[in-house]
Amino acid sequence: MSLHARESPPAAPALADELAAERAHLSRSRAALHRMRERAESLFATGDKVAGDAYTAEQLGRHLARRVAELADDPRTPLFFGRLDFGAADAEHAGRRYHVGRRHVTDEQGEPLVLDWRAPVSRSFYRASARDPQGLAVRRRFGFGNGVLTSFEDEHLDRGEELGTASRILTAEIERPRVGPMRDIVATIQPEQDELVRADLSDSICVQGAPGTGKTAVGLHRAAYLLYLHRERLRRSKVLVVGPNRAFLGYIAAVLPALGEVEVDQATVDELADRVPVRAVDPPVVATLKHGARMAEVLRRAVDAYVAEPAEPIVVSDGSFRWRIGLEPLHRLVQETRAERLPYAVGRERVRARAVGLLQRQAEARRAESPSESWLRRMARSKPVTAFLDAVWPALTPEGLLHTLYADPGRLAQAAEGLLTPDEQALLARSGRTPKATRWTAADAVLIDEAAGLIERPSGFGHIVVDEAQDLSPMQCRMIARRNEHGSLTLLGDLAQATAPWAATDWRETLRHLGKPDATVVPLTVGFRVPADVLDFANRLLPALAVDVPPAESLRADGALELRTVTDLCGATVAEVRAALAHEGSIAVIAADDAVDRLRTALTSAGFETATADDPAGGARVTVMPATLVKGLEYDHVIVAEPADIAAAEPRGLHRLYVVLTRAVSRLSVLHAKPLPEPLR
Numbered sequence: 212m213s214l215h216a217r218e219s220p221p222a223a224p225a226l227a228d229e230l231a232a233e234r235a236h237l238s239r240s241r242a243a244l245h246r247m248r249e250r251a252e253s254l255f256a257t258g259d260k261v262a263g264d265a266y267t268a269e270q271l272g273r274h275l276a277r278r279v280a281e282l283a284d285d286p287r288t289p290l291f292f293g294r295l296d297f298g299a300a301d302a303e304h305a306g307r308r309y310h311v312g313r314r315h316v317t318d319e320q321g322e323p324l325v326l327d328w329r330a331p332v333s334r335s336f337y338r339a340s341a342r343d344p345q346g347l348a349v350r351r352r353f354g355f356g357n358g359v360l361t362s363f364e365d366e367h368l369d370r371g372e373e374l375g376t377a378s379r380i381l382t383a384e385i386e387r388p389r390v391g392p393m394r395d396i397v398a399t400i401q402p403e404q405d406e407l408v409r410a411d412l413s414d415s416i417c418v419q420g421a422p423g424t425g426k427t428a429v430g431l432h433r434a435a436y437l438l439y440l441h442r443e444r445l446r447r448s449k450v451l452v453v454g455p456n457r458a459f460l461g462y463i464a465a466v467l468p469a470l471g472e473v474e475v476d477q478a479t480v481d482e483l484a485d486r487v488p489v490r491a492v493d494p495p496v497v498a499t500l501k502h503g504a505r506m507a508e509v510l511r512r513a514v515d516a517y518v519a520e521p522a523e524p525i526v527v528s529d530g531s532f533r534w535r536i537g538l539e540p541l542h543r544l545v546q547e548t549r550a551e552r553l554p555y556a557v558g559r560e561r562v563r564a565r566a567v568g569l570l571q572r573q574a575e576a577r578r579a580e581s582p583s584e585s586w587l588r589r590m591a592r593s594k595p596v597t598a599f600l601d602a603v604w605p606a607l608t609p610e611g612l613l614h615t616l617y618a619d620p621g622r623l624a625q626a627a628e629g630l631l632t633p634d635e636q637a638l639l640a641r642s643g644r645t646p647k648a649t650r651w652t653a654a655d656a657v658l659i660d661e662a663a664g665l666i667e668r669p670s671g672f673g674h675i676v677v678d679e680a681q682d683l684s685p686m687q688c689r690m691i692a693r694r695n696e697h698g699s700l701t702l703l704g705d706l707a708q709a710t711a712p713w714a715a716t717d718w719r720e721t722l723r724h725l726g727k728p729d730a731t732v733v734p735l736t737v738g739f740r741v742p743a744d745v746l747d748f749a750n751r752l753l754p755a756l757a758v759d760v761p762p763a764e765s766l767r768a769d770g771a772l773e774l775r776t777v778t779d780l781c782g783a784t785v786a787e788v789r790a791a792l793a794h795e796g797s798i799a800v801i802a803a804d805d806a807v808d809r810l811r812t813a814l815t816s817a818g819f820e821t822a823t824a825d826d827p828a829g830g831a832r833v834t835v836m837p838a839t840l841v842k843g844l845e846y847d848h849v850i851v852a853e854p855a856d857i858a859a860a861e862p863r864g865l866h867r868l869y870v871v872l873t874r875a876v877s878r879l880s881v882l883h884a885k886p887l888p889e890p891l892r
């Protein structure tokens with residue numbers, strides 16, 4: 212194929228001129244962005260003086276502060292990475308040329324210097340092909356080094372030229388050594404990824420992708436895309452990114468701000484269930500029981516059981532008259548409210564309002580006029596009305612509900628009848644004098660959240676991105692579903708990487724618990740992280756993982772895999788780290804959780820500074836990571852110490868090992884004193 216792929220230094224003077232012109236455009240764009248930011252800053256400084264009242268001033272202040280943050284320019288990242296030259300045939304953009312970058316940049320006259328990658332016209336940058344040029348004559352990609360424009364690559368789509376994944380700029384980006392936190396992929400999003408990124412806000416999608424196929428990247432770029440397209444709506448309803456742990460959230464934290472999006476909430480799954488402090492750990496069998504879908508029904512019944520039939524009429528005096536509501540209307544009132552299936556606490560207030568309504572009607576009939584507001588309020592809070600409520604619809608807290616359920620075998624038996632066996636009920640039994648004194652576990656916190664959803668009306672997000680979703684339990688799914696009733700979802704995961712005891716083997720089931728049974732499940736199979744040799748090695752585990760997922764094919768032909776039998780694991784790890792430090796990029800030693808301290812001590816004694824799981828952005832190049840914390844992360848060079856111990860440490864240990872082996876970007880060294888687990892031999 213004849214291509215005009217040009218690398219720096221350009222051979223011909225004409226190319227040098229063109230590169231110089233592009234660099235000039237970059238300087239102009241940077242200067243313009245600087246001006247835009249200065250303008251936003253000065254508006255921010257004077258904002259409170261122009262705004263009328265305190266509320267407006269605060270709103271305006273927040274808007275302007277966000278705008279200032281959005282316009283931050285990071286000199287190390289290119290302001291634009293592509294150019295679109297439209298051909299004469301395109302009706303709307305004929306003959307026009309646009310630079311595509313991270314955000315809109317306009318000159319003093321408001322003319323665009325750089326188009327936001329999310330603008331409709333930028334779509335062709337990602338989707339145009341020789342077969343479907345979408346009006347483009349030429350697509351140009353820019354190569355950068357440390358923020359300096361160094362090269363460009365042209366595809367004359369109108370002449371049938373297309374580089375696809377053979378692009379040298381794409382290859383360089385994929386093969387670049389990794390250091391520090393995750394970066395955006397906005398310059399090189401691939402067509403099948405772009406399709407997911409630009410899916411409609413109303414679409415919930417589930418991406419099943421092998422390790423390193425860009426699921427996380429797709430989810431974060433989709434969040435940025437939706438925020439651009441539905442800015443006002445999502446500013447109100449908000450976007451949430453859910454990840455497995457803080458180390459992961461720290462790792463991805465810089466991606467959205469780099470794309471100009473600074474207002475996205477992030478939480479771990481555990482942090483969503485934050486109504487009680489977690490101070491205890493369940494044995495695995497109890498945790499699995501509590502995370503199971505049956506508990507939803509147990510809790511629903513437990514809440515329902517608090518509603519009782521009225522046993523006495525209400526008799527209430529207002530000082531001048533005694534009013535009475537008989538048993539029969541009270542029965543009807545409770546039944547009607549029950550039938551509405553409102554959240555329990557809303558139901559309680561509805562019952563109160565209806566009882567007061569009956570009193571009001573009596574008063575109107577007697578006095579031929581409506582009683583005053585204060586009379587109604589007095590009746591609503593009167594002792595007899597409150598006593599009636601406490602008898603038929605007692606106040607209930609989520610913690611109180613679960614505490615009583617665990618402490619009262621009779622109540623539990625009633626709620627769990629036909630759902631949990633007596634043995635299972637016994638596993639739940641627990642004492643603790645009060646909800647406050649109870650040492651709740653993480654699974655209890657999820658159940659308390661479920662109870663809260665039955666009692667109160669939860670507030671939701673406009674869009675939720677859930678990463679590493681293969682590990683969600685049915686009850687965790689429900690917790691997310693409650694926050695997403697009117698919003699949409701991007702679910703990202705890989706069933707082969709599922710390590711939780713309750714992990715799903717079929718996305719349909721997860722989607723059902725998430726309340727999005729009809730979401731499309733889309734596979735991603737092109738691997739951008741793990742080199743082919745390393746991936747082939749890890750894929751040997753797949754048959755033993757008992758999941759039906761398409762394996763990834765690596766785009767990377769580079770990389771190195773080394774398997775080494777050793778006698779002194781600590782000594783060999785130190786030697787491997789020493790050798791690895793000769794290369795560029797991050798290094799992780801990954802081992803079974805209980806071996807981490809030993810290895811870290813060995814490295815420290817040998818004079819190496821090491822980072823820990825909770826400071827991914829820290830200075831040290833070498834991180835020692837427990838196998839249970841590396842999901843979603845990647846390192847340039849991964850040293851796996853004793854795979855057999857990782858596999859033996861938990862029931863789904865081979866799945867864990869699959870995760871561990873697929874963290875490497877350039878090199879994987881496997882050190883083992885024990886035989887490798889069976890499928891890897």
Ligand SMILES: Nc1ncnc2c1ncn2[C@@H]1O[C@H](COP(=O)(O)OP(=O)(O)OP(=O)(O)O)[C@@H](O)[C@H]1O
Binds near residue numbers: 400401421
């Ligand atoms: N289109 C792309 N261009 C360049 N790099 C990409 C592209 N897509 C993904 N990558 C890179 O590949 C690596 C893996 O991406 P990501 O972490 O999103 O994969 P993942 O599918 O979530 O992996 P895992 O299953 O391990 O969590 C990252 O370094 C990411 O930047």
